[in-house]
Amino acid sequence: MVLNVAVVGGSVAGCAAALAVSRGGGAQVTVLERAAGELRSRGVGVSLHDDRYAELEAAGYVDAAMPWAELNRRIWTVRDGDSPEGRAIATHPFPFRAYGWGSLWNELRRRVPDEVDYRTGAEVAAVEPDADGVTLRFRDDGGDGGDGRTERFDAVIGADGYRSVVRNTMFPELSPDYSGYLAWRGSSPGEGPGTDARIVVFPGGHCMIYRIPGPDGEHRVNWVLYTVPPPLDGTQPDLRTPTSLPPGRLTEDLTEHLRALVAEHFPPVWAECVLSTPAEDTLVQPIYDMEVPHYATGRLLLVGDAATVARPHTGGGSVKALQDACSLEAAWRAGGGDLAEVLAAYDADRTSVGATMVALGRRLGRAQVEETPDWAAMSEPDLEAWWQRQHQGDARSSGFGGQALGRP
Ligand SMILES: Cc1cc2nc3c(=O)[nH]c(=O)nc-3n(C[C@H](O)[C@H](O)[C@H](O)COP(=O)(O)OP(=O)(O)OC[C@H]3O[C@@H](n4cnc5c(N)ncnc54)[C@H](O)[C@@H]3O)c2cc1C
Incomplete structure (x- = not known):
């Protein structure tokens, strides 16, 4: 049957x-x-651990022809005065393959x-x-x-x-369950940190920055920043009820909060990666x-x-x-x-x-x-x-x- x-x-x-x-x-x-x-494509990145990728490739769900960008290390970075790239606190292996969400979906x-x-x-x-x-x-x-x-x-x-x-x-x-904090996500043109992902850390959160393949064979810089939002003015949906704010629906409060936080806590080079993403291309996902x-x-x-x-x-x-x-x-x-x-x-x-x-x-x-x-x-x-x-x-x-x- x-x-x-x-x-x-x-x-x-x-x-x-x-x-x-x-x-x-x-x-x-x-x-x-x-x-x-x-x-x-939602213009955002997804990264797959090399070992997990190998298992999934062997199982016939993904293959090497999908456009991807190699990542090798992850550098934990904190602002250090005007130092352009900040201070590296530690470097960890980060054997991941980075994809644009759209290419992963297209392949499947x-x-x-x-x-x-x-x-x-x-x-x-x-x-x-x-x-x-x-x-x-x-x-x-x-x-x-x-x-x-x-x-x-x-x-x-x-x-x-x-x-x-x-x-x-x-x-x-x-x-x-709402975790009490949000992810702001976006991408901007450029190579970003190359094969080293950066994790910029600040009081109350962090931001992952890594390159992903762009639509035309070039790279883009994908970033995801996690922190608690400011008290909201009531114009947003109640975040305790599962929701997301797609690009273009970011409220002024949330845009201002992101920009002020990045200006205060990010080393200049990594601040630029985030700030060069227009507000209308930035999306916010409450974390559940x-x-x-x-x-x-x-x-x-x-x-x-x-x-x-x-x-x-x-x-x-x-x-x-x-x-x-x-x-x-x-x-x-x-x-x-x-x-x-x-x-x-x-x-x-x-x-x-x-x-x-x-x-x-x-x-x-x-x-x-x-x-x-x-x-x-x-x-x-x-x-x-x-x-x-x-x-x-x-x-x-x-x-x-x-x-x-x-x-x-
Ligand atoms: C900020 C953030 C960063 C992430 N980064 C990574 C990462 O680096 N690496 C990684 O592996 N994962 C990452 N993830 C997780 C990853 O995006 C998801 O776990 C993964 O894509 C699985 O998605 P899914 O197909 O289950 O659900 P979804 O992609 O949400 O798809 C659900 C689909 O169902 C459809 N649908 C919903 N309701 C109905 C209905 N009633 N009738 C018909 N259709 C319906 C929707 O339109 C949608 O297409 C991240 C997630 C977030 C939020």
């Missing part, structure tokens, strides 16, 4: 999950993506087989599971103002991000996290940020999403059409990995944003000892950049 499977969400996790189930065999897959048209979208029905402009409004299948209700009103059309599936995969409607159906009592007790229940299962949201300091969100797909593919092949068996194996493999990454993200967020040390007073050994403490003594296996595939 051919199973009829829907994937809600067609971003990184959704494309990877569609690929996984198609490869697993015995299923007709439909991807339902809310956005109309192609998902466009390209790999989704033609037999998969990938629909855009298809927003799922409600998920209604029962003993025999799952009814999806779409947010299209057929002209009568109500949420109308429905479609039946044997199983539904939630790849619909941190505000997942599939997860809300599985665990209505759970919702992402959440974990689920299970990745699969009944006929529903979760992948990517729909399943667990780890704070981005882990540098492993996309890796986690792609690994979810690898694990699902393995479970699907082994299950031989027995849906209950597939879901149980997948749940057993991934739930603890998600929880580990969420815990790591909280520790790193506390140390690098909520309770920052006196960076300027730190020596290299001080920083080394502090970094090891965040990883409970074992930075290599704590999961920074993502857990090794197949190891909870």
Whole structure:
């Protein structure tokens, strides 16, 4: 029997999950993506740890032809008077490959087989599971103002991000927790720090700066700055309810706060990387996290940020999403059409990995944003000892950049 499977969400996790189930065999897959048209590059970077990349390449989810920029080291940097690049507190290995978000998505979208029905402009409004299948209700009103059309599936995969409607159906009592701080993100032209990523640290936060491939073969400088926002004036959405402010929706308060902070705390060269991004191209993402007790229940299962949201300091969100797909593919092949068996194996493999990454993200967020040390007073050994403490003594296996595939 051919199973009829829907994937809600067609971003990184959704494309990877569609690929996984198609490869697993015995299923007709439909991807339902809310956005109309192609998902466009958000102009931001994503970095993948070299070792995790190698595992994903071997599994056939990514390949070397995707445009990427090599990163080797990460230099922890603090302002030092007018010194152009500031003072390096410590240098760590940073074996990562940097991508533009768009190239990662394009690569995965390209790999989704033609037999998969990938629909855009298809927003799922409600998920209604029962003993025999799952009814999806779409947010299209057929002209009568109500949420109308429905479609039946044997199983539904939630790849619909941190505000997942599939997860809300599985665990209505759970919702992402606001960390209390934001990420401002943007990119600007130039090489930036080359193969050395910079992490500019300041009281109450830090900023990652690294190069990514630009759209025309050149490099751009990607930056992500984390800190607590100023008291907001009420014109923004309530940040405790999961939300994001896309480019162009940055309020004056938030723009001013970013500019003043950078002017005060950044060495001039790295300040320029941030300040040369126009406000209308800067996006703000409140940082959330959440974990689920299970990745699969009944006929529903979760992948990517729909399943667990780890704070981005882990540098492993996309890796986690792609690994979810690898694990699902393995479970699907082994299950031989027995849906209950597939879901149980997948749940057993991934739930603890998600929880580990969420815990790591909280520790790193506390140390690098909520309770920052006196960076300027730190020596290299001080920083080394502090970094090891965040990883409970074992930075290599704590999961920074993502857990090794197949190891909870
Ligand atoms: C500031 C920041 C920095 C990051 N940096 C990195 C990094 O360096 N490295 C890394 O590996 N990861 C990083 N991440 C994490 C990474 O971006 C995500 O974990 C990863 O992209 C997984 O995304 P996803 O596909 O699960 O969800 P999303 O990309 O959010 O996709 C969800 C999709 O579902 C669609 N959708 C939602 N609801 C519905 C619905 N009801 N019906 C139909 N479609 C729907 C949406 O339109 C969207 O396309 C970062 C995250 C943040 C916030």
